[in-house]
Amino acid sequence: MTEVDLRGVLYPSRLPSFHREPAPEALAHLLRWVWVPRWELAPGQRLVEEILPFPASNLVVEPDGVTLYGPTTGVSTRVLEGSGWAVGALLRPASLSRLGTAPASIRGGACPVVDADLHRRVVAAMEDADAQEGGRRAAALLIAWVAECGEAASSAALVANDMEDLIATDRSIIRVEQVAERLGTSVRSVQRMAERFIGLPPLAVIRRYRLQEAAQRLRGEPGLSIAEVAADLGYADQAHLASDFRTVLGLTPRDYRRRHDGAR
Template sequence: MGEFGRGVLYPHKQASIVDLRRRPPGAGLREVVEHYWHVRWRTPEPHDTKVLSHPSVHLVFEDPEPLVYGVDRDLFVRRLEGEGQVLGVKFRPGCFRPFAGRPVSELADGRFPAAEFFGPEVGAANREILGTTDTDLMAKLAGEFLLPRLPEPDPVAAEVAEMVERLTASPAVFRVGQAAELLHVSPRTLQRLFAEYVGASPKWVLRRARLHEAATRADRGDPVDWAALAGELGYYDQAHLVRDFTAAVGEPPARYAR
């Protein structure tokens, strides 16, 4: 059973290979963690799973060591082989900044040993979490590891998380000036906050929200009026949408939909 959400490409094909389950965080972590995600796979031949990433940092418990993934501003591709599993912690946008101790833009497109942020004890937690296949237990163990390691609350991180959530819920907001006006800040302030806390620019976040919407429409299997969708999402014309989608996904939207 899969629980594929926005950003996971070719979900129908993925469902035959990947089992994706999500779990909400406990009460003490809801301010910083969006959800846990557990991926198990079995494939007789190598398979590349592809994701249009969100503006979030992830802590991933995996072999051979747990890693922290910064915001991947390109297409995230991971090759799956044989059988395996990972458990991910998806942080709310902006909310990894207190753990990072530095601008989150410095983590963009990178993968880092989790011990850099959580200490050597994360290795033992990794072994314990991967020692079971029970999603609920894995999420519980991850929460028990994170809870005593929460930094002091950062009110700006919470504010930035709300900003990103408002923008990604409104893909028709497509210019940084519009976003700044909606959020009652200057464009320069918005850019500074996103570099410090999110790890991607406001322009990237807006563009990615539009691409998520376009891919979601394509995945439904219904005919898509691409010209109308381009106008709805604020593109100059259909050709602009096609170029943007092709650059991000690797093929035009009509072909992707097939």
């Protein structure tokens, strides 16, 4: 398995057994990776998992079915008990149009995906006595399903991928106008594209990626001041970063850093 990418994971020390399997290069326009957590907790033990999700949708296979989860507007919290697992694909914008679901229609929610064969095969893989090998096979099955589902991605969907890549990788992008300029289109076109293919306003997508990196740096670089993190990510000042943190995470950067240190 490859090294785990922990962007979006607010408290890594709370994670159950977990890895992310990258998408094959030929399918990178459809999904970023497949994530496979497993947990087996003692009776009465509870694990609170808090995630700042990517601004995207996830296709998830669990013991009780297959579900398409839409983009979220805040932190996702899940309480784990007993034993269980999940196999999920983080989808690119180009995937959603092929699945026939408008992401905005499931923003903050989910819809079932009826595919008994996919479910049966993933469940069988995850029941393999060799847990690591079973996880690999389950991930491969889900990747293949995404690759085979629907028609080829449209040119408009691929431009939406370009928009997402630009926002995700360029720290200088902090305004929608910058995205429009770099893509050679209008602000209104960017807004329509984000709504159609991601299901969130473009400014929300920008802020989500910046906040993910801010959280990662706050917990991974204790010697870096909050003001330095804000400046590195293009915020006008520390107060603007703190405002975004409070709005989305419900706490300040300083409180998040303290809470993370206490969770280790």
